[in-house]
Amino acid sequence: MHIELDRYARLKSPIHSWDPRFKIISLSALIFAFSFTKQLTLLPFIFVISIIVLLLSRLPLLYIFKRLKYIALFMVPMVILLSTTSGGKVLFSLKFIPVYAQGLTMSLLVVVRTFAILIVFFVMLETTPFNRTIKALHAIKMPDKLVSILFFTYRYIYVYLEELRKMRIALKLRGYKNAMNYHSLKTNGGIVASLLLRSFEQAERICSAMTLRGYTGKFIIRAQFRACWQDYVKEFAVALVIIILLKTTCSL
């Protein structure tokens, strides 16, 4: 499995050039403002706002839609369940299955909110190289230890993905097939155990190697951030949108 996170992080756009510290704070606030919306009348607006953010970022639309496709697949069963089990007024019946009005409106709310949130989240994520995002998180006062864990874990995920891939090939060559029986469970348990065992053993060596190179637990950043007036203007624009959104949510 190959994960391409920084594929489009170096394009040119107003969102790409935005200081990551400002970007993370403003767009996260926007995401939360989305999650506060409860009225159906506001849904078109939050959807349009997220689309505007997406268009401004100049990320390839096809790529973002591909990432959203998996989430859409997860949402289908939820929408079906929600609209047939919510209770309340029956809108119409499909043979014996009642479809409830309340469940249907709730599904609409959830689906639009989810997509609006995820579109903005993907824009936030994909317009900055991930290493720089981590440094920006540190710059906006995420604690040292958490930033370090995030940084190292991100590095080592790829190492263990490779280990898992090798183990799967080895299993395949020996004629293993995933099935629902004790043997399969035992094999999977074995994979988990040996992944963990390797990681614990490797961790000790990594620790010593890092200590020898002067690691003391402090997260040292090289990237310096400097905000210019455009960064403030963009933040102000997003803040305005958020205020209007929250105001209308409260007053409606």
Next chain:
Amino acid sequence: MHLSDGILDGSVCLAGYAVSAIMLAYTAKRISNEDVPKISVVTAAFFVASLIHVKLGPSSVHLVLNGLVGILLGLAAIPSIFIGLLLQAVVFGHGGITTLGVNTITMGVPALLSCFIFRIKKIYPQKSMVLFLSFICGAVSIIGAALLTAAFLMSAGKEFFTIARIVLLANIPIMLIEAIITLLVVSFLLKVKPQLLD
């Protein structure tokens, strides 16, 4: 199992972040700086291990392993789970970013619980007891996470009550699988490197 974005109300999401921030602050204080690389590497291994799918009837489920995180990392399970969930949202786009705090609670609290349950082995160190405890940890961690998830779902409105019930029922077979996997992994580690379990 995690709650995705868009379901919960913004205030619940913020409260989730607040509570998990307290849990993170408390547990991170207990971690020494030298342990940070170790926790990270093990978190990466857990992240990858949770990509393993187990066949269940016509479909398959992925491993959750929060009980095992609790057994092996102790209090550090909370930052480990938080970072794991954050990376899941970042890398795969599912899991949820507004619900990151809530999901840290639903997965982390049962992990801590199983960490405490597993400590009973200090009083009864027989092998059969250790294996029994690991089975219980695996089961408790899933059913605890399912109960918390269902509770948060119900906070989203009464439309979600039936779905919350379905989530609970669907997690019963997962609980069994997870309990057996936890037991198998612990018995493997007991044979190969028992000091990891201390």
